[in-house]
Amino acid sequence: MLIGELAERAGTSTRALRYYETHGLLRAARSANGYRVYDDADLRVVREIRTLLGIGFALDDIRPFVDCLRAGHPSGDVCPDSVAVLRRKIAEVDAGIDRMRAVRDRLHAQLTVAIESRESTCSSRTC
Amino acid sequence: MLIGELAERAGTSTRALRYYETHGLLRAARSANGYRVYDDADLRVVREIRTLLGIGFALDDIRPFVDCLRAGHPSGDVCPDSVAVLRRKIAEVDAGIDRMRAVRDRLHAQLTVAIESRESTCSSRTC
DNA sequence: TCTTGCCTTGACGTCGGCGGCAAGGTTTAG
DNA sequence: CTAAACCTTGCCGCCGACGTCAAGGCAAGA
Numbered sequence: 001m002l003i004g005e006l007a008e009r010a011g012t013s014t015r016a017l018r019y020y021e022t023h024g025l026l027r028a029a030r031s032a033n034g035y036r037v038y039d040d041a042d043l044r045v046v047r048e049i050r051t052l053l054g055i056g057f058a059l060d061d062i063r064p065f066v067d068c069l070r071a072g073h074p075s076g077d078v079c080p081d082s083v084a085v086l087r088r089k090i091a092e093v094d095a096g097i098d099r100m101r102a103v104r105d106r107l108h109a110q111l112t113v114a115i116e117s118r119e120s121t122c123s124s125r126t127c
Numbered sequence: 128m129l130i131g132e133l134a135e136r137a138g139t140s141t142r143a144l145r146y147y148e149t150h151g152l153l154r155a156a157r158s159a160n161g162y163r164v165y166d167d168a169d170l171r172v173v174r175e176i177r178t179l180l181g182i183g184f185a186l187d188d189i190r191p192f193v194d195c196l197r198a199g200h201p202s203g204d205v206c207p208d209s210v211a212v213l214r215r216k217i218a219e220v221d222a223g224i225d226r227m228r229a230v231r232d233r234l235h236a237q238l239t240v241a242i243e244s245r246e247s248t249c250s251s252r253t254c
Numbered sequence: 255t256c257t258t259g260c261c262t263t264g265a266c267g268t269c270g271g272c273g274g275c276a277a278g279g280t281t282t283a284g
Numbered sequence: 285c286t287a288a289a290c291c292t293t294g295c296c297g298c299c300g301a302c303g304t305c306a307a308g309g310c311a312a313g314a
Contacts, residue, residue: 004290014291019272033280035291055230058270077241086238093231097224103182104220111213114204131260141261146302160310162261185300 001038003028010046017046023059025049025066045069048076056093061085128165130155137173144173150186152176152193172196175203183220188212 007014020026021036026045028036045066052062064085065076076082134141147153148163153172155163172193179189191212192203203209 002291013272015274016272018293023271033291035280053271055233075241075244077237078244083238083241086234086241090231090234090238093227093234097227097231100220100224100227104217104224106182107213107217107220110204111210111217114202114210114213117202117205129261140302142302142304145263150301160261162310180301 001043003036003038006038006043006046009043010050012046012050020046020049020059025059025063041070055089057085057089061089128170130163130165133165133170133173136170137177139173139177147173147176147186152186152190168197182216184212184216188216 001009003014003017007017010017017026017036021028026042026049028038028042031037048065048069049059049062052065053059064079064081068079068082069076071079073079077086128136130141130144134144137144144153144163148155153169153176155165155169158164175192175196176186176189179192180186191206191208195206195209196203198206200206204213
């Protein structure tokens with residue numbers, strides 16, 4: 001499998017795959033003419049990368065999962081480093097949710113005050 | 128008030144203030160020597176900008192609030208454009224919270240499976 | 255006068271995950 | 285023979301909110 005086919009099967013671009021390689025997430029054998037050659041294990045790796053990127057992971061966070069897959073584990077989640085990242089990410093997401101809820105409440109309060117202010121100012125005349 | 132003092136009183140940098148100016152959020156009178164000169168109304172504007180940036184607004188979203196303040200309103204929230212941005216932002220934040228909750232649940236499930244997998248694999252031998 | 259400490263404009267650097275283009279080599283089909 | 289469709293490396297562009305110089309002007313105290 002060459003890079004174009006891998007990209008298509010993984011639903012991404014060749015540019016992204018080369019990018020993952022330069023960042024140590026993907027390795028490729030080379031054919032005689034210098035072309036990158038991949039197998040199904042690489043396809044699984046790329047799918048893992050894409051899934052985690054979609055969840056909001058950075059490439060650095062993804063590396064343990066990829067290493068875990070390449071170590072022969074059927075899932076990238078089961079290795080200690082991956083579990084540690086999962087725990088950290090859950091905490092980060094929880095914190096993010098808390099922040100966003102605070103923001104939401106604040107915006108809602110501002111909106112309420114703004115509308116009340118408009119009503120009291122404009123109730124009896126054109127505004 | 129010169130730009131350095133405004134920056135200090137608003138808790139930001141002179142670079143940021145010039146940046147706001149180039150993006151139409153801040154205007155400055157000029158003294159004879161070309162220095163930017165500000166008053167307390169500008170301080171209020173900058174504080175509004177900083178508050179909204181802190182909440183996660185982009186500069187483009189903030190412009191209506193600044194215009195509202197400069198139109199003489201005591202709060203930047205009360206003008207129709209500001210209210211529209213507030214409503215939109217609340218919706219965006221709500222959507223963001225939903226996405227993050229979905230991510231959280233997914234990560235939690237992955238973590239659970241990973242831990243169970245490790246326990247079943249390693250329970251009776253060194254791992 | 256000299257230094258210190260403001261101020262000015264302009265332009266490039268940062269971060270992350272690529273997109274897009276250039277300039278070439280390879281392989282296959284017609 | 286040539287065109288099409290792959291592949292290679294390398295480098296600049298993008299987004300947003302600034303940071304960080306660079307090179308110079310202005311003001312005020314010792």
